[in-house]
Amino acid sequence: MDIIQLLPDNIANQIAAGEVIQRPASALKELLENAIDANATEINVHINDAGKSLLQVIDNGKGMSETDARMAFERHATSKIKKIEDLFHIKTMGFRGEALASIAAVAQVEVKTKRVTDELGTYLDIENSMVNIQEPCVCANGTSISMKNLFFNVPARRNFLKSNASEFKHIVDEFTRVAMAYPEVMFTLDHNSQEMFHLEKGSLKQRIVQLLGTNFNQHLVQVKEETDYMNIYGFIGKPEASRKTRGDQYFFVNNRFIKSAYLNHAVVNAFAELLPNDNFPLYILFIELDPAQIDINVHPTKQEIKFEDEKLVYAFVQAAVKHAIAQASIAPSIDFTLDAHIQQLDAVNKPFTTQDKEQAASSSLFKTFTEKNQAHFIDPSLKSEISHWEDFYKSYRDAEDKETVLPNEKVVSSNLFKDFSQKQINLSATEDFMQILNTYILSPMPNGYVVINQQLAHERILYEKFTQIIHKQKSITQQLLLPETIELSISDSILLEELIPELEKIGYKIEHFGKDTYVIHGVPADVQSNSETQSIELLLEQYKHFSSDIKFSKREKLLRCLAKQQSIKAGKRLSNDEMKILAHNLFNCNIPNVSPSGKKPTYIVYNENTLEKLFGKQF
Ligand code: ADP
Numbered sequence: 369m370d371i372i373q374l375l376p377d378n379i380a381n382q383i384a385a386g387e388v389i390q391r392p393a394s395a396l397k398e399l400l401e402n403a404i405d406a407n408a409t410e411i412n413v414h415i416n417d418a419g420k421s422l423l424q425v426i427d428n429g430k431g432m433s434e435t436d437a438r439m440a441f442e443r444h445a446t447s448k449i450k451k452i453e454d455l456f457h458i459k460t461m462g463f464r465g466e467a468l469a470s471i472a473a474v475a476q477v478e479v480k481t482k483r484v485t486d487e488l489g490t491y492l493d494i495e496n497s498m499v500n501i502q503e504p505c506v507c508a509n510g511t512s513i514s515m516k517n518l519f520f521n522v523p524a525r526r527n528f529l530k531s532n533a534s535e536f537k538h539i540v541d542e543f544t545r546v547a548m549a550y551p552e553v554m555f556t557l558d559h560n561s562q563e564m565f566h567l568e569k570g571s572l573k574q575r576i577v578q579l580l581g582t583n584f585n586q587h588l589v590q591v592k593e594e595t596d597y598m599n600i601y602g603f604i605g606k607p608e609a610s611r612k613t614r615g616d617q618y619f620f621v622n623n624r625f626i627k628s629a630y631l632n633h634a635v636v637n638a639f640a641e642l643l644p645n646d647n648f649p650l651y652i653l654f655i656e657l658d659p660a661q662i663d664i665n666v667h668p669t670k671q672e673i674k675f676e677d678e679k680l681v682y683a684f685v686q687a688a689v690k691h692a693i694a695q696a697s698i699a700p701s702i703d704f705t706l707d708a709h710i711q712q713l714d715a716v717n718k719p720f721t722t723q724d725k726e727q728a729a730s731s732s733l734f735k736t737f738t739e740k741n742q743a744h745f746i747d748p749s750l751k752s753e754i755s756h757w758e759d760f761y762k763s764y765r766d767a768e769d770k771e772t773v774l775p776n777e778k779v780v781s782s783n784l785f786k787d788f789s790q791k792q793i794n795l796s797a798t799e800d801f802m803q804i805l806n807t808y809i810l811s812p813m814p815n816g817y818v819v820i821n822q823q824l825a826h827e828r829i830l831y832e833k834f835t836q837i838i839h840k841q842k843s844i845t846q847q848l849l850l851p852e853t854i855e856l857s858i859s860d861s862i863l864l865e866e867l868i869p870e871l872e873k874i875g876y877k878i879e880h881f882g883k884d885t886y887v888i889h890g891v892p893a894d895v896q897s898n899s900e901t902q903s904i905e906l907l908l909e910q911y912k913h914f915s916s917d918i919k920f921s922k923r924e925k926l927l928r929c930l931a932k933q934q935s936i937k938a939g940k941r942l943s944n945d946e947m948k949i950l951a952h953n954l955f956n957c958n959i960p961n962v963s964p965s966g967k968k969p970t971y972i973v974y975n976e977n978t979l980e981k982l983f984g985k986q987f
């Protein structure tokens with residue numbers, strides 16, 4: 369008996385939808401891209417319950433005819449390509465012709481659309497890939513598409529959706545990526561009838577500041593290079609604006625947001641030593657190049673693309689960022705030596721051999737590739753500012769060196785290691801501590817020696833201390849004499865809002881003060897910092913980093929972040945006394961041997977056996 373059957377359309381569509389529509393945010397991305405492709409100059413988004421019950425995008429774009437409106441929801445229905453070659457000349461955001469079909473397969477959809485030339489528009493009501501109603505209607509020029517009750521007919525997938533806060537965070541991310549690339553389009557977004565974004569048309573810089581927060585304004589450095597092969601423009605953040613965790617990093621290729629670890633590497637490399645240790649640079653970079661040089665059809669949601677000549681793009685990005693850094697006099701001196709391998713690439717030399725030679729030679733980036741070992745000329749008038757930057761880094765380092773170590777601990781008694789014998793490690797009143805690489809503490813034990821990782825150890829100590837404070841007594845708040853105001857990006861503000869109840873239990877006093885502004889009135893008595901705003905920002909960054917770890921509660925995560933933030937860091941020189949206190953406090957912890965994340969050891973013991981194994985037994 370034959371067993372193979374063709375799947376009904378609605379099921380085939382539901383399966384296909386799995387690739388494109390994972391969550392409300394993916395639908396938002398597709399609908400926004402369609403509005404952009406329809407040349408809208410104003411786009412309004414209404415969202416209820418993080419898009420789970422309603423996600424509506426209204427545009428003033430070109431609208432659709434009655435037949436097109438119906439056709440748009442068929443799978444593989446697109447007005448954007450006709451033949452396979454067109455794939456390599458794409459100037460639109462969409463081209464796969466499956467977004468609307470996918471949305472209609474997994475949600476209830478209502479459409480109103482009208483072209484300027486038509487008197488009446490078209491109304492459509494679609495559910496489960498079936499058109500329930502299609503009729504003429506009175507409506508504005510442009511298109512409005514509402515997606516209701518996403519995954520109403522695929523309960524298993526509906527169950528996969530995360531909390532509203534988490535889904536809304538995804539929505540803000542996708543919205544940001546589209547709105548960032550189209551500053552000439554006005555966008556608004558409201559959530560449960562509360563306006564979250566109101567973005568007037570303006571310059572790219574204005575748009576970035578609107579999206580990421582006004583505190584970014586003074587930290588942005590312009591990047592702008594034009595060549596025959598490609599253009600780069602946008603902004604990078606000065607080193608001070610860098611973050612401890614990967615935060616605002618955006619690449620757009622022909623205005624499409626993409627993820628690329630490879631190009632990220634190019635930027636990070638360009639910053640080189642300018643970035644504080646382990647920090648991630650901020651960047652918003654737009655790359656423009658001939659669509660024939662890229663393949664955007666390698667990923668269902670088009671977030672990854674392939675470059676025809678990846679190495680060349682890498683070299684351009686790196687050179688452009690270096691150039692911008694040098695021009696802004698952030699770097700005292702810049703080594704512009706390009707990878708010899710890249711210099712030899714055909715494409716790098718190409719402008720020489722074509723008739724465009726002259727034109728190309730006048731472009732600044734071209735010079736960066738040709739002037740031997742010195743990509744560009746630093747204007748001597750900038751020298752004064754350059755030394756200023758040197759000073760800045762020097763004072764930055766000095767300040768770090770002077771910072772009091774172990775701010776939260778005191779010498780308990782002169783007999784520091786009195787009770788060590790009860791613990792699994794016996795450092796019996798040892799006075800011998802040695803710091804190696806400003807990171808590890810070495811100390812002999814009766815049966816070998818121990819190597820302590822100073823930062824992980826201190827994180828463990830602080831974590832247990834904070835936990836104790838919270839569980840034993842009510843946490844003590846230290847009121848700030850001068851309350852500090854903090855202005856956050858919308859997504860950070862949503863996160864903070866979510867965390868405030870827990871933060872208050874730890875001892876913070878934070879008050880919402882209109883839109884995305886908060887006032888910090890108090891901090892936990894045991895937390896030390898020079899700037900409370902900075903410490904909250906860092907806490908949020910670390911929390912985001914942590915939040916993929918679902919096994920911990922919010923409070924646990926916060927305590928771990930706080931311990932990490934307040935801990936002495938690897939690379940910090942410690943005095944003998946400080947090492948003693950650290951070792952003492954570590955071995956007084958309940959669980960001294962692992963870091964608060966539970967993932968790393970705080971110390972490693974080398975006993976006689978281990979050493980004998982390494983050297984062989986001596987007779
Ligand atoms: P794609 O964008 O890949 O072509 P979609 O399924 O997203 O596929 O859309 C199908 C077609 O519907 C588009 O090619 C376009 O012609 C039309 N369309 C979709 N959204 C809009 C809109 N907001 N305004 C005008 N036309 C639209």
Ligand code: MG
Pocket residue numbers: 398401402461462463465467468
């Ligand atoms: Mg589309």
